[in-house]
Amino acid sequence: MQTTHPGPSREPISLSFPRIIPRPKSEYGIWSWISTVDHKRIGTLYAVTSFFWFLVGGIEALLMRVQLSQADSTLIDPEMFNQLFTMHGTTMVFLVVMPLSAAFFNWLIPLQIGARDVAFPRLNALSFWIFLFGSLFLNFSWLIGDAPNGGWFGYAPNSHVAFNPTNGMNFWVIGLNILGVASIAAGLNFIVTILNMRAPGMSLTKMPVFTWMTFVTSVLIVLALPVLTVALIQLQVDRLYGTHFYNTAAGGDPVLWQHVFWLFGHPEVYILILPAMGIVSEILPVFSRKPLFGYSFLVFAGVAIGFMGWFVWSHHMFTVGLGPAANSAFAISTMAIAIPTGIKIFNWIGTMWGGSIRFSTAMLFAISFIAMFTIGGLSGVMHASVPSDAQQQDTYFVVAHFHYVLFGGAIMAIFGGIYFWWPKATGYMLSEKLGIINWLIMLIGFNLQFAPQHWLGLDGMPRRIFTYAENMGWENTNMIASAGGFLMAFSVLLFMINVVYSARKRVPAGDDPWDGRTLEWSISSPPPHYNFEKIPNVEHRDDFWFTKHPELIAEYYHDEHSGELTAPSGAQFDEDAADEEDEHAEAHAEEHHGDDEHGHGGIHLPDMSYYPIILAAGLTIVGAGLMTAVPVIIIGTIVLLWGLLGWSFEPVNDPVPDSH
């Protein structure tokens, strides 16, 4: 059992490290944000940063749409067009959907599992700062006019120095490697947080579905991102030091790059979509006013997707010529993964079925998620068929498919999540009127842009071409798609107007504006720094909702057993009762994150720290040095060591002289 403050017997003999900047203590001002370790503030930082990149990536998309709206357009030259689609894809995947999901993880996971922070608050801050610097590094390439131009998949040897001698792809490999470190660190943190820090009684089968999907996503991040790192390191040493991984003249194999990249790339697709599925699974039951239909199936389907996602990568390579055996195997596994996805869609519809539905903005976004994701999923199954894929490969049909799952799916769900949790995070409501207009225009604009691309693709319009000839018959359809793009941009503008408008009006939300189900709605809005004054005791799934509506317990738990309120929580559901017993038997007290915290009366939270940002800066400087000169690497290493040593010697909390 830990003591509250490090005792005098331990502190004086420990090593120390000189502090150049004093540890910030104030909870206000810019330094409090730079040195924050509060998961809610870090979540906000993630959200704001990635929304900014969302706008940047959107502008890149609009420029391409303007170029493609007419045949033989000369507005954008081919090289610029290559840079635009490369950076649009890279930005939307790594700087928008992943970190926006991370914003939700940060904000919600501790709140949903009844914890006061994540397992490693400083590591959490480090993840954000590395992400921020990595994203700036990647986009710095625009400023020197040398943005990456080899596609978000960076196919070697096209991205090799022989064919791509400018600095653009160096920014890409190093930038993505920096971002990978951030993602892995965050993934590790959430795995530990979810496994170790749940409130008493919250067995795995009582976790909210969003928490479950975050867990599956984190496992995928931790296992998939290193594979990308390997591909990037190989390309990086090839480009910078003249090795031969992808040098075809020395026997390097272009297909190897595709295997390594897509072995990462396909789990990555599920990294992007599973958090969105989690968000939708939280929104639907609240606005249907009944519990999620088939919780166990939904969770199990999510885990199954996370597992099967590892065995489908070669469906990105059907036209490479891997032979009928490999193609058939991957075709079958790809079709099979539609089964758990279908289970989820069935469960979501089942959740709404017979519920008394309130069509709030969040709910409308969630329902459009189901519809759009189903369309995208169906065109995905079409690609699973090898002959059909051979026709669709590299056409706009594929573009339409993955925008239906990633925009119609992930982004729609994320917007729904923003409307849903905004009152919790800020304490006031977003305007529902503007919200519904925002949703409607986004949905119309989205379909206007991407539905016609199915036709364009089947008509043979290839991806990644900067223009097309007049007599192809693609002008009208492209013009419609471009108009849809601008409509989408307008809907995002409406969202920003809504944010400003609502911030001015400040309609108070109250603690629980939607009749919420999970623990985050049981505390004040915005939540206090320490989240929970008293750590809640969980008895049921959707515990907070059943606390509000005890009369419904019997209705929804009748088939489980009677006497719910007094039964041991670990034995309620047989799925993992045995595991749970083992876990608890071994459980001991030392894993509470704040071994030695102080402040806030009896509740102890870790002190702020500026070492995460220093460490992140050092890492980024080293990355920049790899592209420029050795002295820069040395400077970066010094900064990195400063951050690392300072971090190691810094106690989680400074000793407090007046012990209370």
Add this chain to the structure above:
Amino acid sequence: MAAATGTYEIKNEHGEVINTSTGLSNKKLLMWSFLGSDVMFFGSFIATYLVYRNRSLVGPYPADILDIPITSVSTFVLLMSSLAMVLALSYIQQGRQKMGTFWIFSVVVLGAIFLLFQVYEFNHFGQVGLTPRTNLFGTTFFILTGLHGAHVTLGVLWLIFLGFGSIKGSLRADNAIDLEIAGLYWHFVDIVWIVIFTVIYLISARDVGPPGSVPGLH
């Protein structure tokens, strides 16, 4: 354990119930998860090596250059460092600081010897004409073993840090977990080397170039 609510309660210093968990400490769970991540990292590089096995267009080929006996010695040294690591942790956990410190620095020394072998090997290969830029074997060999060496280096630095902590008394029985997770890392890096040694040295040491090719060594 509060039987009334049916939950197994874990209380913090204020008597508040705090969590439901795996029973592993956060740090240990973090390290295990990280090692899972590192498996994918080394796994991908080893896969790359195997894909490119026997596909170099010019020499030197593995049969021309690999020396199993010498590398067996350095492999043995690295394996022994894992034994030292076990002893170090055991002594620190028992509160026997001096013995603990001795064995921590033994790990450091053994790890450093392994690294010196690697430096010698890299140097030697360079002199006889195999560099990362020579052929696919050189590229895959140097990058894979080099990144393993980087992991060992990181472990050595970490253990030096902990060794001084043990001398100063900030690493003691009550926070031996800090050494334990370093040990997990160290053993993992050791196991990775066993795989690398098997795959590169034991399995492919007799790989020669395609028929009619000129050995790179003269």
